[in-house]
Amino acid sequence: MYMIMAERKRKLMSRKVDQKANSESELVAVSKQHKLNETVHSVYFSGGQTTYVRRRLGEDFFSQPCVALAKAFLGKVLVRRREDGTELRGRVVETEAYLGGEDKASHSAGGKRTERNTAMFMKPGTIYVYPIYGIYLCMNVSSQGDGAAVLLRSLEPLQGHAVMRQLRAARRKDGARPLKDKELCNGPSKLCQALDVPRHFDRRDLASDPEVWLEDADPAAGDARHEVVVEAPRIGIESHGEWAKKPLRFYLQGNAFVSVVDKVAERGENPSDLNCQTLCNHT
Numbered sequence: 182m183y184m185i186m187a188e189r190k191r192k193l194m195s196r197k198v199d200q201k202a203n204s205e206s207e208l209v210a211v212s213k214q215h216k217l218n219e220t221v222h223s224v225y226f227s228g229g230q231t232t233y234v235r236r237r238l239g240e241d242f243f244s245q246p247c248v249a250l251a252k253a254f255l256g257k258v259l260v261r262r263r264e265d266g267t268e269l270r271g272r273v274v275e276t277e278a279y280l281g282g283e284d285k286a287s288h289s290a291g292g293k294r295t296e297r298n299t300a301m302f303m304k305p306g307t308i309y310v311y312p313i314y315g316i317y318l319c320m321n322v323s324s325q326g327d328g329a330a331v332l333l334r335s336l337e338p339l340q341g342h343a344v345m346r347q348l349r350a351a352r353r354k355d356g357a358r359p360l361k362d363k364e365l366c367n368g369p370s371k372l373c374q375a376l377d378v379p380r381h382f383d384r385r386d387l388a389s390d391p392e393v394w395l396e397d398a399d400p401a402a403g404d405a406r407h408e409v410v411v412e413a414p415r416i417g418i419e420s421h422g423e424w425a426k427k428p429l430r431f432y433l434q435g436n437a438f439v440s441v442v443d444k445v446a447e448r449g450e451n452p453s454d455l456n457c458q459t460l461c462n463h464t
Contacts, residue, residue: 235397
């Protein structure tokens with residue numbers, strides 16, 4: 182009888198150990214999945230009541246021709262997670278396409294490859310950060326097409342306004358007036374300052390980087406597919422002849438966070454002598 186009781190006790194203890202191990206394995210699996218979801222998704226709160234789960238955009242999104250990608254960016258949400266865990270968010274409202282090759286205004290014009298523009302020739306979704314005037318930065322994202330990339334010109338701030346304001350103020354003169362929300366990210370270098378985008382983000386992958394990524398559109402901010410997209414000449418490239426006139430800047434009409442409004446383009450009176458065939462391969 183003693184031997185039978187001992188055997189039953191041993192089997193019971195063994196069953197409990199197995200159950201505990203299975204439970205721990207399940208917890209580990211759930212934990213891993215939770216971390217994955219944290220990396221791929223972010224949560225919005227609209228009016229403090231509704232929760233929206235955001236989908237991180239991956240390689241498929243970025244693998245588009247340059248003009249198509251520049252337009253597809255509009256309405257999407259750029260997210261920057263800082264070292265302290267703070268997340269800054271802004272809705273993309275303005276972009277520019279740089280086609281490479283024949284595009285005289287592109288850093289990769291004529292297929293020229295340098296140490297500086299290497300990211301433009303890397304896989305779609307690669308971040309290209311370069312300095313201007315020696316002190317400011319601009320953020321671009323590579324697309325399909327050899328040396329083609331999209332410049333992110335302006336964002337509509339969605340989250341982290343106070344931090345963005347501090348980051349922008351650090352680069353301004355003492356005593357300068359406080360910035361309005363619409364002035365935080367309404368320009369490519371302002372965007373980089375407000376989101377704390379550093380030079381070493383160059384050549385990172387926007388589809389997988391843990392510190393900066395792109396999310397699907399926030400329903401609370403509107404659907405860009407139902408907004409009018411203005412096609413206008415790019416900014417600051419006046420010295421590049423006919424390419425300075427081509428409508429390769431795209432922005433959401435009526436959005437207060439756009440850097441420069443082009444009334445002529447909005448009226449459909451763009452004087453560009455654009456050869457449609459030139460852009461068809463990039464659309």
